[in-house]
Amino acid sequence: MAIKERMSGNEAVSYAIRQINPDVMPAFPITPSTEIPQMVSTYIANGEIETEFIPVESEHSSMSAAIGAEAAGARSLTATSSAGLALMWEELLLAASNRLPIVLALVNRTLSGPININCDHSDSMGARDTGWIQIYAENNQEAYDNFIQAYPIAEHTSVHLPVMICQDGFITSHAVENIELMEDSLVKKFVGIYNPEEFLLNPDKPISVGPYSISNYAMEAKKNQEIALENSKAVILEVAKKFKKISGREYGLFEEYRTKDADYIMLIMGSAAGTAKQAVDEMRARGKKVGVLKLRVFRPFPAEEIANALKGCKVVAIMDRCESYNGNGGPLGSEVTSALFCNKIMIDTVNYIYGLAGRDFTVDETKTVFGELEDMVVNGRVPEQYKYIGLRK
Amino acid sequence: MNNGIEIRWHGRGGQGAKTAALLLADVAFKTGRSVQGFPEYGPERMGAPITAYNRISDGKIRVHSNIYTPDYVVVVDETLLSSVDVTAGLKRNGAIIINTPKSREEIAEKLKEYSGRIYTVDARKISEETLGKNFPNSPMLAAIVAVSGVMDRKTFISEMKASYQHKFAKKPEVIDGNMKALEMAYDIVWSAMEDDKMSLSA
Numbered sequence: 240m241a242i243k244e245r246m247s248g249n250e251a252v253s254y255a256i257r258q259i260n261p262d263v264m265p266a267f268p269i270t271p272s273t274e275i276p277q278m279v280s281t282y283i284a285n286g287e288i289e290t291e292f293i294p295v296e297s298e299h300s301s302m303s304a305a306i307g308a309e310a311a312g313a314r315s316l317t318a319t320s321s322a323g324l325a326l327m328w329e330e331l332l333l334a335a336s337n338r339l340p341i342v343l344a345l346v347n348r349t350l351s352g353p354i355n356i357n358c359d360h361s362d363s364m365g366a367r368d369t370g371w372i373q374i375y376a377e378n379n380q381e382a383y384d385n386f387i388q389a390y391p392i393a394e395h396t397s398v399h400l401p402v403m404i405c406q407d408g409f410i411t412s413h414a415v416e417n418i419e420l421m422e423d424s425l426v427k428k429f430v431g432i433y434n435p436e437e438f439l440l441n442p443d444k445p446i447s448v449g450p451y452s453i454s455n456y457a458m459e460a461k462k463n464q465e466i467a468l469e470n471s472k473a474v475i476l477e478v479a480k481k482f483k484k485i486s487g488r489e490y491g492l493f494e495e496y497r498t499k500d501a502d503y504i505m506l507i508m509g510s511a512a513g514t515a516k517q518a519v520d521e522m523r524a525r526g527k528k529v530g531v532l533k534l535r536v537f538r539p540f541p542a543e544e545i546a547n548a549l550k551g552c553k554v555v556a557i558m559d560r561c562e563s564y565n566g567n568g569g570p571l572g573s574e575v576t577s578a579l580f581c582n583k584i585m586i587d588t589v590n591y592i593y594g595l596a597g598r599d600f601t602v603d604e605t606k607t608v609f610g611e612l613e614d615m616v617v618n619g620r621v622p623e624q625y626k627y628i629g630l631r632k
Numbered sequence: 633m634n635n636g637i638e639i640r641w642h643g644r645g646g647q648g649a650k651t652a653a654l655l656l657a658d659v660a661f662k663t664g665r666s667v668q669g670f671p672e673y674g675p676e677r678m679g680a681p682i683t684a685y686n687r688i689s690d691g692k693i694r695v696h697s698n699i700y701t702p703d704y705v706v707v708v709d710e711t712l713l714s715s716v717d718v719t720a721g722l723k724r725n726g727a728i729i730i731n732t733p734k735s736r737e738e739i740a741e742k743l744k745e746y747s748g749r750i751y752t753v754d755a756r757k758i759s760e761e762t763l764g765k766n767f768p769n770s771p772m773l774a775a776i777v778a779v780s781g782v783m784d785r786k787t788f789i790s791e792m793k794a795s796y797q798h799k800f801a802k803k804p805e806v807i808d809g810n811m812k813a814l815e816m817a818y819d820i821v822w823s824a825m826e827d828d829k830m831s832l833s834a
C-alpha cells in the first residue's frame with residue numbers, strides 16, 4: 240500500500256535514507272543540501288536508525304571518510320551541493336576507481352561566480368567524467384525513487400561503482416509536493432543487506448585498497464572501470480524493472496513524453512522537464528507535434544538509445560542547465576550531437592543554455608523554443624546551433 | 633493544470649510567509665488535492681522582501697517554475713506596496729489580500745493599476761490580541777483560505793487544529809491563540825466577501 244504524503248525533495252531523500260538505514264554517513268553542510276544531513280542526524284538522535292554519522296571539517300573529508308567506510312565494508316553515503324562537490328573532486332575519482340558503491344545525494348546548485356545559491360547543473364556536470372553513475376530527478380517522487388534504486392545499482396557485482404542521485408536545488412529540494420512513499424519493510428527488502436565480496440575489515444581475505452599501480456597494469460584497471468560503467472546500463476534497467484513491481488512506477492534511461500510522432504523534441508533533464516511537459520500538452524491541444532525526451536541517466540550516457548529515440552523528428556532542442564565554456568555549447572549539447580553523428584542520425588539540433596544560477600524556466604519559454612524550431616523547418620532558416628534562453632533583454 | 637489555483641505570497645524575511653505557504657500546501661494536501669508550496673530564495677536575511685508560492689489542483693502538478701499570473705496574491709507586509717509590484721500578472725477575476733489596518737478604499741488608492749478585488753486584514757492587531765505577539769502569517773493564511781475557497785471553514789479549522797497540535801506539541805499553550813487568530817481573520821474576510829455579494833446583487 241502506497242503511503243500518500245507531502246514533503247520536500249530533501250525530506251523525501253532523507254526519508255529514503257531512514258528506510259534504508261545505511262551504515263555510515265559523513266557529511267559537511269552546504270546550501271541547499273544541508274537539510275539532508277540535518278534530518279538524517281535527527282533520525283539517528285531519535286534512535287530510528289543506527290547509521291554512524293561523522294561530522295567532518297570539509298567535503299573533501301566527507302568523501303574521504305565515505306571512501307574509508309565503504310572500503311572497510313560499510314554501506315556509506317553523503318550529501319552535498321555546488322562548491323562541496325567541487326571540493327570532493329579528487330576523492331570522487333578515488334571512490335569510482337576503487338570501485339566503491341557509495342551513494343551521494345546531490346542537490347544541484349551552481350558554482351561561483353558570481354556567488355549564488357540557486358540551481359543549475361554546473362556542479363554535477365563538472366563531475367561528469369569522474370566515473371560516477373549520475374541519475375537526475377524531475378520531482379521529489381523521483382528523487383525518492385532514484386535514491387532507493389541507487390544501492391542495488393551501485394552494489395551489483397557487475398558494477399561496483401558509486402552513484403550520484405541528483406535533484407534540483409530549491410526547485411525540488413525545498414518545494415513541498417505530493418509524494419507516494421513505500422513501507423519501510425518493502426524498501427528494506429528491495430535494497431537488501433550489503434554483503435561486499437571484498438572489504439578491508441575481512442581478516443579471512445586481506446586486500447589492499449588504492450595502491451600504486453605501475454604503467455604495465457594501470458591502463459587495464461581504468462579499462463575495467465569503464466567496462467563496469469557500461470555494465471551499469473543494463474543493471475539500471477533491471478533494477479528499474481524490479482522497482483516497478485513494488486511501486487508501480489516506471490523508470491528507464493530516459494522518459495519519452497509524446498515523442499512518437501513528434502516533429503520537434505526538447506531533450507531536457509531535471510525539474511524543468513515537468514514544465515516542458517505542461518507546454519507540450521498545451522501545444523498538442525493546438526495540433527503541434529511536439530514532445531519531450533527527459534534524460535534520467537546521464538552517466539552512463541545512453542548515446543545509441545537517445546539517437547534512436549530522436550531519429551524520427553525534424554529538429555531537437557538540447558537543453559543545458561550548465562555552460563561548458565568550450566565556446567560551442569553545454570555538455571548535453573556536445574554529447575547528444577556526438578551520439579547523433581556516431582549513429583548517423585543527421586537531424587538538426589539547437590543547443591539552448593537555460594536556467595543558470597536559478598534563472599526560472601517557464602512554460603512560455605518552452606513554447607518559444609518549440610516555436611523557434613518550427614520556424615527553422617517551415618521557413619528553411621539555417622539553425623543557430625548554440626544560444627541562450629531567458630537572458631535579460 | 634486542471635482546476636488549479638496559483639497563489640503568490642509577498643512578505644519580508646522573518647514574517648513567516650514561506651511557512652504560511654508550506655502550511656497552506658499542507659492543509660490543502662489533507663483535503664486530497666495536489667499541492668506545491670515553495671519559496672523563492674534570494675539573499676536570506678531578516679526584513680528582505682521574499683516571495684513564496686502555492687499551486688493547488690485536482691490534477692497532477694508538473695510545472696516547476698515561479699508563478700507569474702497568480703489567481704491570488706497575499707501581502708504579509710504592507711510596506712512592500714511601495715517597493716514591490718505586488719499585483720504584477722494578478723488575474724482580473726482574482727483577488728489581493730493585504731495585511732493592513734487601512735480600509736480597502738485606502739489600499740485601492742495605492743493600487744491604481746489594479747481593478748480586481750481587494751481584501752484587507754489587520755493581521756498584526758489580530759495576532760497581538762490573540763497571541764500577544766506579531767505573527768501575521770496565521771491570520772493571512774486564514775484569509776487566503778476564505779478568499780480562495782480552497783476548502784470550507786469547518787475543514788480548514790479542524791485540519792489546522794490537528795496541525796497545530798502536532799507542531800506545538802511541546803508548547804500547547806499557543807494553540808488556542810493561533811486557532812483564535814485563524815477564526816478571527818477568516819470571519820473578517822468572509823464578511824467582507826458577503827458584503828461584496830450583497831452589493832453585487834443589490
